[in-house]
Amino acid sequence: MTRLRNTLIAAATPLALLCACAQPDGAGAAPGQSASQASAPTSGEGANYLVARTESYGGFVPPDRTVGSLPAVSVYADGRVITEGPVPMIYPGPALPNVQVTQITPEQVQELTRQGAAAGVRNGTDFGRPNVADAPTTRVTVRTEQGTQSVAVEALSESQANDPMLTQPQRDARKKLSDFVKTLTGLPGEGKSQKYEPEEMAVLARPYTDPGGTDPKSPEIAWAGPALPGQYLNAAFKIGCVTVAGAELDKVLTAAEKANAMTPWTSGGAKYLITFRPLLPDESGCSTFTVTKGNR
Template sequence: MNRLRGTLMAAAVPLFLLAACAQPGATGAGSATGSGSPESAPASPRSGDDLVARVESYGGFVPPDRTVGSLPAVSVYADGRVITQGPVPAIYPGPALPNLQVVTLSPDQIQQLTQEATASGVRPGTDFGRPNVADAPTTRVTVRTDQGVQSVSVEALNEAQAKDPMLTAAQQAARARLAGFVKKLTDLSAGDATTASVAYEPTSLAVLARPYTEPAGDEPAQTPIAWTGPALPGDYLNPALKIGCVVVTGADVATVMTTARMANQLTPWTAGSGKYLITFRPLLPDEKGCPQFKGNR
């Protein structure tokens, strides 16, 4: 069985809001310790689509127009589904559609993960410190436990030096424990699951469209494709960046995805008199639509 990898591309650092039942309330990007606090959401999931655990990364030295709508490294759901980003071809430009993979864990494995989360420091009061690292991403870990939804945000979790003078021995140890838990989540193998890895088939798809800019220099020329989905660009998520968003649902999802499989990340899409660069963002089970992509860290 193939090993799932939660590798994040540099141009796709996660920047979206968790569903309302799993939004951290006291751990913003500026948190020095990364401490979390329990939410008012019930500890027990209400449906199979309820989020149990998530690892995402945000911030760092990434242009803001490249962070809108990007994907988490891993999402674990109450029915046992684990959705991660699978491997992608080492080509440029890359495929237009992300490679999302799904395996399923047993109820006992899900319970064990939530218990390990608390032991790894995903709880209020854990001090992860702030290392002497500039422009590094922040890792956010959110887990639904018996005490409610807990979340921690840790700057430069994997980038800090082993002997960083800004971190105490206790903070280094806390970081190591959390990094081990994150690695376990993002490197879940199909051998640990009750099902083999399969492609994630979304029931809805967000389409993020921005005005197309003709390539300069040595950028390869791209063949335009006619857009057949909902009218573009949709509602602007960020008027300054001119990024619009529409959601594709129902039978249109299969049609749009079939066309998208013929495209790459630099393909120009024509719609009426306009030409757009599109980011295809499959919506995960706990996600509802475009508004969640408007938030800024």
């Protein structure tokens, strides 16, 4: 299977200094490193630096529905914009998500970082806590000259403008951030979007339960990848994770094309429901879902 390899490294050149100095969550040099050593990008990875992202998590949704969810928008240093595209309104839905990639210009990427800083995406900004229960949290990340800045805001879209729990400065901060999120989710790409072809796929498996009812059941498919369920991400819900890449990924994708979201997959004498989660350019391995936000 041919991989989509967007190698527009030249487009990332204007961002070299911006991306090189950024560390996760504004972290500085590691012990024994100089600032220049800590900021130097790994050779060949400049295009994969995450520049901006918006995503949601939490709220009144069970973990088995949210573990492995895709960020709404991810923007990279070479101008790639990766989002989840539309899916057919059928039940059960397809097994594989529709992940799309479009392209913006280097100038647009730089403008996003400027807008993000102006919108208050920086450590310590006070967005308050509105009087809204069970609403999701919106996390916005922007890579700036000061490092990676990230804010997590409860009920960004659900809170009322006159919420008595919020001060006027907090309301103003929320409005600026909300406008920036709308900018991210409405980015115009250059040319037609293309299917995102990941180099690595996470496979999130949980025990299969017969849904009952009279609807026809999806036929079982024998799992051809690593033994399931793999490493548990959420032991309470028995959600496990394995990853596949290379020829093994090709084999798994071929089988998944014939499956749907309710297909029972058999492995080691047990049945599993599987969520396929393409790993994005800045992600690697099952630790993607355990190192941030307690099982994103």
